Amino acid sequence: MPKDFLKDAQDEYDVIVIGSGLAGMTAANMLGATGYRVLLLEQHYKLGGMATWFKRPGGHIFDISLHGFPYGMVKSCRRYWTREIADSIVQLNHIRFDNPMFSLTTSFNREDFTKLLIEQFQVAPEAVHGFFDAARKMDFQDDQHLTTRELFDRFFPGREDVIRLLMEPITYANGSTLEDPAISYGIVFSNFMSKGVYTFRGGTDRLIGLMEAELKRNSVDIRIRCDVERIHCEGGRVTGVEVGGRVIKTKAVVSNANLKQTIFRLVGEEKFEPQFVEDAQAVRLNNSSTQVYMALKADDTIDESTGDLLFSSTAPVFRTDLLLSRDITSRTYSFYYPRTRPEGRPRCLIVSSTNARYEDWAELSEEDYAESKLDLVETTLDALDKYVPNVRERIDHAEASTPMTFKHYTQHVAGASFGTKFEGLRVSFDIPKQIEGLYHAGSVGIIMSGWLGAMNYGRMVASDVDNLLTTKGSRPAASIAD
Structure with missing residues (x-):
């Protein structure tokens, strides 16, 4: 019999959070800490959204998404999560640039x-x-x-x-x-x-593990493999969500899903005013990306003077069309030294990231798609050899992800790595004005993209939900942090 991932779930919660990206988890954690009954639903088999990782034989753990974020993460993690998480954020001191115009290292x-x-x-x-x-x-x-x-x-x-x-x-x-x-x-x-630029010591797996433990301490009911089919709305307000063949009632929903997916699939445009629908339809998705994950053999190391982040390009100038082209000229390398996961097996890994268009990959045949992924790995190894000599002989494992990969695992529309363009921010903000009790928090408007932006957006929305529930007489005895 298939496992019932909603077994023993209540029939009603104060708040339901859809999606466990950093915005969704932060909102859930703050509301749970306040005393609300919170249900966190995640369609994937683990938490984190784009802040995630995967393992491969040989002790290799690859981080997906960004290797660096601003110092503001320290303050946000201390206020909205735990001191242990905040104290694990460390600075990256060697940010390198290498292109036809200049070559230098900076503390950024x-x-x-x-x-x-x-x-x-x-x-x-x-x-x-x-x-x-x-x-x-x-x-x-x-x-x-x-x-x-x-x-x-x-x-x-x-x-x-x-x-x-x-x-x-x-x-x-x-x-x-x-x-x-x-x-x-x-x-x-x-x-x-x-x-400057910072990262999390211990890797994304440790970060999400600590966050999950904190969510549970705050009595958040976490359910994985629970793909929400519908957000129910009646009379201009949220009433519940449909998931796993059940309708679970709630006074507030925080959607950490893609903005367009929230409006057009989970709710349905008929629930919104025509002008809002028109504005939402006009919101442009941001680009996606490709990544190549490479691990050196167990006893091999990379000199740390190679850098923590390396922005490498052969393009004569900086141009958006060149960044998105399938003919890759610009790659950003994240170097993970043994100090990244000091408690694990010592490993050196490299992740190469490039911006990409979803349609360049979605329209390929199955055979062409496989060949294109292989070509992405091979050309990346060719380019990396300049910085890690004889890298082909030193590699223990290499594989690639594409916009199709990100769409598959996150359900982001068109595999968007950074949500929407700037106009999406206003649409996201205005959702509660359309439907009482419905909120969106995630990667929108570029400003609210990245780890820090997502986390802070989750905090903002948690405060809005608390204010709503207070006016409805549903506020628990505890008080949410400002």
Whole structure:
């Protein structure tokens, strides 16, 4: 008999969270800690969403998704999770760039960028300071018609090399392009430049394990392999969700699913006002990505001067179409040294990431798809040999993922790695105005993309849910943290 993953689940909860990405888990954890009865439903067999990992024979554990995030993760993890999680966040000190314009290593903070731009790139100090100040002051009230390209042209006209230095890492971090609103770049970049780039010591598997333990301590009812079929709404408000042949009642739903999937599949456009539906249909999905996972043999090591993150490109200039092309010219390498998982078996692993279009992979035949994945691995090994000599002889395992892979495991529409473009943020914010008790939290608008953005969005939505339930007389004795 198939296992009943909803066995002993209650018929009603105060809040149901759909999806266990970092936004969904953070919302569930904060609401559970407040005393609400929370049900967390995840369609996959493990938690984490894009913040996940997989294992392969030989002691290899590969992290999927990003290797670096801003220092703000320390504060967010301490406030919304645990001190143990926050104390496990460590800095990456060697961020490398290697392209036809320049080759350098940076600690990726404002002080070091300022020194590089003034001394190596010979940019006027007033332009450098003016740019950093402008990025730091950006907020949601700013002119959203100014593009990132226009922002750079204002301070660094004609300096494609400066654009490359300041833009490439943010494109890797959240999918931003020069054509996107400048605010989507400025807010994220200013977060990184404050104190540099950080990662989680112990790997994503340890992080999610600690988060799962904290969720359980806060009495969150976690159910995996539970794919929600429908969010039920009556009279302009949420009433429950349909999952596993059951309808479970609730006063509030937090969807951590893709924004479009939430609106058009889980709810249905007939439940929303026509103008809202039109705005939601116009929201553009962000790009997806491909990754190649490579593990060195057990006794092999990589000199750490190779870097923690390496932005490598053979393209003459930084351009969005080149970043998305199947003819790959730009790769971002994440190097995982034994210190990444100090308690595990010592291993050196490399993950190569490239931005990609879903349609370039979805339209291939089964045979062509397999051949394209193999070609992706082979060409990546060719490119990596420059930085890890004789890498083919040193590799113990290599495999690739594509936009199709991400769609399969996360159910993200078109395998989107970073949710939607900027206009998706307003649509996501406005969902509760359409249906009382329905909220969305996830990777939207680029600003709310990445690990820190997702976590903070989950916190914001948890507060909104708490406010709603308070007005309905359903607030427990405990009080949610600000």
